[in-house]
Amino acid sequence: MQTVFLVEDDEDIRELTAYALENAGFACTGFEDGDSFWEALLAGASLPDMILLDIMLPGEDGLSILKKLRDHPRYECIPVIMLTAKSGEADKVRGLNFGADDYIAKPFGVTELIARIHAVLRRAASAEREKGLLTYENLMLDNERHTVTVDSEGVALTFLEFELLRYLLLNAGLVLSRDRLMDAVWGYDYKGESRTVDVHVKSLRQKLGPAGEHIKTVRNVGYKLGE
Template sequence: MPLIYCVEDDENIRELVGYALRSQDFEVETFSDSKEFWPALEKRTPALLLLDIMLPGESGNDILDKLRKTQQYKTLPVIMLTAKTSEYDIVRGLDGGADDYVCKPFGIVELISRIRAVLRRSGRQSTETNLYTYGPVSLDQEKHI
């Protein structure tokens, strides 16, 4: 079961997303801001990240920029999950490296479908039990890489 991180400051949305994903056999960890997220990311890399833009402290765009500039997380699939719905914001997110962009309010079934599609395209659909990471080195026993 793939691990998904969700960085969302709205507690109701965090709980809804967590509950829905767990019911679909995903492993989920949720965070209200980047202060909780970064230490968890260093311990364990998820298969996918759901990321809000408007967060207290460090914005989702800033987090995405840091991820894309870090070799270890450059290819981590990211879906922006945000209330910022202007064409400018969508283009900024996608051009900034997001793999998909979902506007709030969103349908939970559509979100799950988009998560599955991004995981399929990224090749991260398999379980994380065969993936071992230590610092910048990862070993995927299933793919032999």
């Protein structure tokens, strides 16, 4: 399930938006100000998939929060949609120039908001794939650097473990049979037994630590990563 952080000081808007997002299949956590948002972001083991950020907030405003996110190497790639009562062109340009992925003015329709979120998430996923980055919650694989990290900590994998994880990430949420994994990772001409897949999955889970729980066993079929 994809997660959304909603930073909005208006309690009614925050609760209604969170309710709509949860009905649309997202896990949503709401915050009334920048302080509570930063506290949760810094304390969390995994990052949200999306941030909905109001500009007019008590204390630190949304544009300041956005700038800090874009200046931080761990948070710079999190998609951000600005939510604000300001609909002027200048405010929209400022938000986009600060690195917002989209902008929606209040009052907004829930259907439009959900559509915008899905569109931004699709663009973000496409951009990450082009850069060779594959992520799932607190797990990141960098294909170009051939590295894997869990909660920003490096994990040493063998070549086949890396390729197995990469294929699982590319097909996150899909059930993959052992034969399909054998073909994709070991190659069509590989003469080993499907037990080889089980052994490598077990080793991969151990090396990933708690993140290894993302790899699910589908009885009598194979494996999948994620829900």
